[in-house]
Amino acid sequence: MLVAEIIAIGSELLTPFHTDTNSLWLTEKLNSVGIEVKLKTIVGDDESRMEEVLKDALQRSQIVISTGGLGPTEDDITRKIFSRVLKRPLILHEDILANIRKLFETRGLQMSLNNERQALILQDAQVLHNANGTAPGMLVTLDNDRRIVMLPGPPREMKPIFEQQVLPNLQKLSHGLRVHRKVIKVSGLGESAVDGQIAPIYSKYKNPTTTILFNRAEVQIHLTATASTDIEAEKLLEELSEKIEEKLGINVFSVQGESMEEIVGRWLTVKNYTIATAESCTGGLIATRLTDVAGSSKYFLQGLVTYSSQAKVDLLDIPMELIVEKNVVSAEVAEAMAIGIKKKSGATIGVSVTGLAGPDGATPERPVGLVYIGLASDVEVTHRKLQLPGDRERVRWLASNAALDLVRRRYLI
């Protein structure tokens, strides 16, 4: 496989506030044409360090991609250092300068002398036109088919340049290798449980490769297939994917990157069902997630955040005696909330959550993380008891996910 190296340039990337996300996007694009990223470096406006990093990179990687440091200020030293290391002079391009001037004029801004620097291009470099900013990128081809790519730092400038002007060039280098990826999302099972079930399957395959990740409340199985054609890559993916999906069954909720709320929304639409929510400890998170999906007004009717016991009595007609007798965090109250919201809203499905997200309010019988989910439909009223790990934020997220997943499992398959 071809090897690339990414250098992210910018002092802000060495503060506690900024992480380099450009490289994740670049890695995905590079991988998709069969190029592997072997090293990433993050360097500030320190000339000697940057020079060293660039020299090292050129020695070991066939493709070197830099992002950032092409701005108009003194700190933006990418051009200078690349010119020095590559021993190529910087040449002022009059047409780029004219473009920059025009951009400033249309925006009604004064162009400073500093901006002229952005029209300096390495000798014999291919200019990468920047449709969304003043700094053009550059692509330099060295001996042995090595490539150096300089991209501006802002993602909305960098991405279109890379996708339209760089990727096709690099793809040629990798002899048309095609890399396809598929993500299988799983709920209701932990990372090691998933691995335990599918390792005997995927370990038989060297291609596709399999990576298992955990993300908030879901386990993601990433399959990556490499082949000489798109059709072959897809075929490799599907063969393994089918076996994994069969093994994990209903626990697989998404195979095309969709979120849990998108999947629930899609099935509600297909089945022509409507839904309404009554939430206590999740505080509106289930409603927020359901309505995060465009077009959710088709199936989401209403949501109640009945945070106080009085609100449960007032809005859901739950008898205060039931709350006092059974406790507000109980199966009985969860079911009564689900029944209440279904009746009030007229929805096909009523879903409810009551629980202890912490950190306060726990007792020996009712620890933080105890959550009841209630469900009411025309055919049944049921609940599920959970003991969730983590802090307030995590408990709330896991509870919202379990509620959506329970709806999916019971009514939408």
Place this chain on the structure above:
Amino acid sequence: MLVAEIIAIGSELLTPFHTDTNSLWLTEKLNSVGIEVKLKTIVGDDESRMEEVLKDALQRSQIVISTGGLGPTEDDITRKIFSRVLKRPLILHEDILANIRKLFETRGLQMSLNNERQALILQDAQVLHNANGTAPGMLVTLDNDRRIVMLPGPPREMKPIFEQQVLPNLQKLSHGLRVHRKVIKVSGLGESAVDGQIAPIYSKYKNPTTTILFNRAEVQIHLTATASTDIEAEKLLEELSEKIEEKLGINVFSVQGESMEEIVGRWLTVKNYTIATAESCTGGLIATRLTDVAGSSKYFLQGLVTYSSQAKVDLLDIPMELIVEKNVVSAEVAEAMAIGIKKKSGATIGVSVTGLAGPDGATPERPVGLVYIGLASDVEVTHRKLQLPGDRERVRWLASNAALDLVRRRYLI
């Protein structure tokens, strides 16, 4: 200033799915004792590249910190490479091995031979005890007071080791330099508007330094002061901070890192007010954010997600004629929703949102991003019209923030 370099080790950090976040936390901690991070490298399980990276780092930085690669598998090569580059043998520590064995026993798990590798320590290295995992860290002191620190990758193992066993050691190196930081959070003004107002103030100061960042809906002003004592650093911070806060006035909502929902919650508690929400396009996000704060049951009574027009009629007693006549996205409906939720809940403040989050439903008169916020208290009923930029997710977030900020500005100061 002392200079440190961070090496993040792990092939997963070279995939499109994982970004190295450990280094942000480490940078903050290092900065706080006067140590600057000049370079970060991310390297996989490639032995030759890792060796090269480590050699380079040792040549240029007084402090080198690695994270990851201390696990029990073949891929975890940190020990091996550090041993080779530093020319120090790995020595099996029987007491660490006994500890690992015990950990496996208490968890009822079988220890594999691989795990023995985690008891290998570089000759003359200080063992950094890991209370949350099997792999201990290591601290090596070289000539010229240089330091090499090897930390495990999982944050919950890495952080306590670094804070308790490494930071005090490094602090001595920096001769007790104290670096204090303060974050001033601003709402209702853009990044450049904030900069325009305060640049004449902060540009007069070299210490503290000032950085302005934009984060979702708020502008953050980061001040960093360096001094030889805590008291002096605090004094420097406060002098500049006071001037900035005075200039920006009510637009400053937080000076101790609190979120908007925490600030609103704190003021509601102080004033002994209660609040209830009626949301349409934000779909429960305001309620979710308010209840994200521990103890919010003191002031948050209830929230209604009246997504459909029928739900607005049913739950908030809004006449359907008003919705038809004025449009569901209108000042009149926003105010009626606020009045309705205040009356239904008995809260001191009723807050409502109705708007178009998109991507569908827009008309020439009502474009995506048009949002009305309604407020009802005992003394007034009012609304605010907003035209928000961005996609569905961004519009919803900005709208929720504007609603919380409006409550803060009108009732809580």
